[in-house]
Amino acid sequence: MLIVQKFGGTSVGDLERIQNVANRVAATKKAGNDVVVVVSAMSGETNKLVAYAEHFSPNASRSDMDMLLSSGERVTASLLSIALNAMGLETVAMSGRKAGIITDSHHTKARIEKINPELMNSAIKEGKIIVVAGFQGVNENGDVTTLGRGGSDLSAVAIAGAINADLCEIYTDVSGIFTTDPRIESKAKKLDKISYDEMLELASLGAKVLQNRSVELAKKLNVNLVTRTSFSDEEGTLITKEENIMEKPLVSGIALDKNQARVSLIGVKDRPGIASDIFTKLSNSNVNIDMIIQNVGHDGKANIDFTVPVSDLNDAKMVVSKFVEDAEVDGVSYDENICKVSIVGVGMKSHTGVAAKAFATMAAENININMISTSEIKISMIIAEKYAELAVRSLHSTYELDK
């Protein structure tokens, strides 16, 4: 098999851990596979460099930041190459440039535009292990760019797509994707397989093992993604296309997001386009809206409830208070003590009754549901934050995820 293995900052956090990574890569190679390794900077290095830059300026030029930050991954890549050499394995260390990763020019958050895999392909043909500095590429002028948060994962997935790898393994300190957060429900089980779409729903809902950008790219490039831990040999979770999953479970996991706040607009004036006005202004202020509920009262005035990330709440307040001032909205209230519990599973597409079961579970626990939103593979409910863990555990049990 041709395998891309990506190791994050904690996995290469010190020299001993880099040696562990080398051992794992060597074992994979000796088992008869071709291996391309993608590495992050040693944990702490990037933060150190950011602090250095901030010492001089809170808003350093983005191209300078890219030249600065891209150095950390180069260090790890060359060290891992040296470690593998010392074990008798032939390697070639590559910067993003050398690996042919071409990006746009949005410094510090560039997007990969294409990968020229010729150098990698010929190194693989020669039996060499390739060690690539993650998180970076070059734009069409040849300037170094970086890919933003989760950038090394993106590098790995994009490379896996470009060289038609059979597998792209993302090594972290977590052993895979669980049916729910094991810190909340100790009976949570690691999933063997999950579809891209389910993973996307789980990720955006709080299971922060993988950035959505990486999962989306894997889906687009049809890359078989595995998340697993670098600290043991435990098998991880395969994220793949739905067709590759034979037994589709009704529900794959329960996600919890406590980072939500509710904004309730009471008595919204009855004039055409007012909702559009409100949400356009919120969008212009970069407020991310998640769920929206509107109902119209007897007086023709509407109540509109919506949820935003807690971090966007202040911006949201600024926008809506203007509407209250202008007497277009009678009043407004905010609630940060809420959370969102979501049930995710591709099986919902073909099975009915999943939602009803969820509502019944909440009712049995006397938990009031404030808002509901559904998609083909997801049911989300807004409830009081104090019930968060209880709700997760009850739903986990209802759908027999511990079995």
Add this chain to the structure above:
Amino acid sequence: MLIVQKFGGTSVGDLERIQNVANRVAATKKAGNDVVVVVSAMSGETNKLVAYAEHFSPNASRSDMDMLLSSGERVTASLLSIALNAMGLETVAMSGRKAGIITDSHHTKARIEKINPELMNSAIKEGKIIVVAGFQGVNENGDVTTLGRGGSDLSAVAIAGAINADLCEIYTDVSGIFTTDPRIESKAKKLDKISYDEMLELASLGAKVLQNRSVELAKKLNVNLVTRTSFSDEEGTLITKEENIMEKPLVSGIALDKNQARVSLIGVKDRPGIASDIFTKLSNSNVNIDMIIQNVGHDGKANIDFTVPVSDLNDAKMVVSKFVEDAEVDGVSYDENICKVSIVGVGMKSHTGVAAKAFATMAAENININMISTSEIKISMIIAEKYAELAVRSLHSTYELDK
């Protein structure tokens, strides 16, 4: 003026010192000059990375080492660019690649083959300060190379030549070139100017402010080189071509080299080519020979004395003991307790009596001269090491270098 300023590792050793460098560069710019800055890695960084590599392997691949080590200068260059930006100055940070520095493929000790200065020239035209990562370039395949010890100085000199800079300032922790080592003779004076050839003689004899490679390159490219300190505004020493120095002093400086050992071959067999045999074998063993004296005795057998760096003495012993075994040489003795004192000055070319004065000075101090060698601008004497400081001070006074 167009000025290249190079700052070594101690000058950029921490964030405060980088800020000091930024202040100096800014002042140079604001005085109406165009500035290209060349920086080394923060002191300690390169050693740290070398130690990391050695943790895995004592003989890491040279291309891996280059990828590893070149990162330190990139960090400093981007940080200095950020610091200058924060002071309101327009900058562009460049890796060796971006600065157009093309080298051969001798990784870890590459030679600069050419510089493509187009990007630098257009940035200068736009009034920008260029900050270049020193010590590095790329070979024709686009792989990163490093230039070996003193590499950042070489980068600076080569860039100064390529962009026709008026001045190339090398900032270190020493304020310039002195008539002799001030730790030996406190009356030593800083020289305002010195010729390339004098500097080359002084450097190879122990005044370790500048690597000879840099001085040779400056001479070849006709670059006006200045060594000065980054810790004060004190003027440094200009190293330039002889024609630029109006008043040529008879003697410019006294150099001392304690790192010498003498090998004495007694009774060397009288056969054609034997001296050639001996010195060819020494050369093949990478023993650097400095001075050689041969005299033929009454029996037709010769005595040959030569000096080598102390570090090469063991290799030299291996070679010559073979000749003793083969009965081609009667005996051999070694002396590590010697030193070489040298008097350097372009004025010697046109003045006689400089050597006679040196010998008279040694005689007056009862110092025995073991070996003598001379060039157009230099007289070197091998004497017992215990007289080293006395000899230096006496000669310094004889030639009135303290005046």
